[in-house]
Amino acid sequence: MKCRICKREARVSLKSHNTAFCEDCFLAFFGRQVSRAIESQKLFTSDDRILVALSGGKDSLALMLELARQGYAVTGLHLDLGIGQSSRLAREAVENFCQKEHLPLLIKELAREGLAIPRVKEALKRPICSACGSIKRYYFNKVAMDEGFSVLATGHNLDDEVARLFSNTLRWDTCYLGQQSPLLEAEGGFVRKVKPLWRLTEYETANYAFLCNIQTHYAPCPYSAGASFSVLKGLMQRLEHLMPGRKIDFYQGFLKRGRPVFSQLEEKSVTLHPCSHCGYPTSAEDLCQVCRIREQLAQSREP
Ligand code: AMP
Ligand code: FES
Ligand code: ZN
Numbered sequence: 456m457k458c459r460i461c462k463r464e465a466r467v468s469l470k471s472h473n474t475a476f477c478e479d480c481f482l483a484f485f486g487r488q489v490s491r492a493i494e495s496q497k498l499f500t501s502d503d504r505i506l507v508a509l510s511g512g513k514d515s516l517a518l519m520l521e522l523a524r525q526g527y528a529v530t531g532l533h534l535d536l537g538i539g540q541s542s543r544l545a546r547e548a549v550e551n552f553c554q555k556e557h558l559p560l561l562i563k564e565l566a567r568e569g570l571a572i573p574r575v576k577e578a579l580k581r582p583i584c585s586a587c588g589s590i591k592r593y594y595f596n597k598v599a600m601d602e603g604f605s606v607l608a609t610g611h612n613l614d615d616e617v618a619r620l621f622s623n624t625l626r627w628d629t630c631y632l633g634q635q636s637p638l639l640e641a642e643g644g645f646v647r648k649v650k651p652l653w654r655l656t657e658y659e660t661a662n663y664a665f666l667c668n669i670q671t672h673y674a675p676c677p678y679s680a681g682a683s684f685s686v687l688k689g690l691m692q693r694l695e696h697l698m699p700g701r702k703i704d705f706y707q708g709f710l711k712r713g714r715p716v717f718s719q720l721e722e723k724s725v726t727l728h729p730c731s732h733c734g735y736p737t738s739a740e741d742l743c744q745v746c747r748i749r750e751q752l753a754q755s756r757e758p
């Protein structure tokens with residue numbers, strides 16, 4: 456197969472776009488998709504200071520590299536979850552990548568905050584994944600606010616977004632449908648949050664990471680009993696195979712015509728106020744979710 460642009464031998468074939476590219480033309484295509492994703496949804500501009508959450512996986516590292524190549528002011532943030540070998544390898548991948556590409560990096564160790572995930576898992580009587588998610592979101596936001604960043608970017612891609620949309624739609628969860636977006640504006644102590652890879656699939660970011668020689672660390676979390684969205688991702692994958700282009704149409708259609716309707720329905724449904732202990736914005740009555748986790752940890756230590 457030949458590259459659609461320059462007719463050299465193609466290295467990446469993209470069925471959903473009904474095309475194929477050589478290495479250089481694929482990297483240019485990837486860059487254009489990221490720019491379109493940023494500009495069409497007004498995610499940020501070159502005046503913003505952007506903190507990129509780096510897990511060590513292909514998506515967040517690909518995002519960091521592409522934003523740096525496009526001249527944006529990016530700094531990486533890695534949360535070391537303290538989950539044995541799995542966290543050591545993830546941290547190593549992020550540190551090696553930032554060193555190789557000469558990109559600034561901040562590391563936050565949850566063990567130093569008294570919140571190493573295995574310790575939290577031991578103390579809680581509910582599944583660890585939701586608590587871990589709350590702790591991650593808390594520190595993404597806290598580090599961004601404390602260090603003066605205007606934007607927090609994550610590596611969520613089109614497949615992640617479509618699986619989430621599919622799941623929200625199956626439950627007709629109007630509250631989540633009203634909030635799902637590649638852009639969450641800053642609000643009362645929350646920094647602006649963005650997902651600049653929303654136009655790109657997992658397959659495309661994997662190809663980008665491979666062609667740019669990014670050494671990633673991928674290992675499923677030892678605590679997750681199989682990613683919750685994997686069934687939905689599989690179904691969407693089948694649909695995409697039979698009807699190329701459906702994923703991006705579904706998601707873009709939602710952003711244009713679905714989300715505005717749901718967000719009107721849910722307007723003003725949550726009021727935020729500062730956590731009585733740490734000051735973090737929360738919709739809960741008194742303590743924020745992370746302070747409640749800390750409380751449970753303290754109780755589990757009592758004899
Ligand atoms: P996941 O929920 O694991 O699919 O991760 C989604 C996004 O969250 C990744 O693309 C990263 O941007 C961010 N992320 C997840 N885990 C970490 C971590 N330990 N440190 C920093 N960012 C993370
Ligand atoms: Fe958080 Fe596994 S429980 S990554
Ligand atoms: Zn708190």
